[in-house]
Amino acid sequence: VQRRVREAVVSTQSTGMTLTFEVAEGGFLDIDVSIFGPEGKSVYKGSRESSGKYAFSAYMDGQYKYCFSNTMSKMTAKVVMFSMDIGDGSHKEDHADTIDKDHDKLAEQLSELRTARGGVKHDQ
Secondary structure, rough: OOOEEEEEEEEEOOOOEEEEEEEEEOOOOOEEEEEEOOOOEEEEEEEOEEEEEEEEOOOOEEEEEEEEOOOOOOOOOEEEEEEEEEOOHHHEEEEEEEEEHHHHHHHHHOOOHHHHHHHHHHHH
């Protein structure tokens, strides 16, 4: 984001959304962040933030605008890395179940390895 400039990304949504961002380079590593709803209503506003994560549910269907503003900087451009996850989160629950199953399988394998290791020590 160039100095004294505000840049925006527009997304159409009707469910939930999570914005994650971090200022990677430039000045004091700070940026102003704003999210606006379909009617121009302010959903979130942060000032001089270095990083953050903000999640919300869409209050109505339509276009939401995500803005990063560097208008406060007189000399330095900023590099901002961000990701937007849009959806209702139901896939995350499925993913959590998979992680739990993988965790259980890993714990079982570790237990088997400990038992086998004990057998090797005993045979020596």
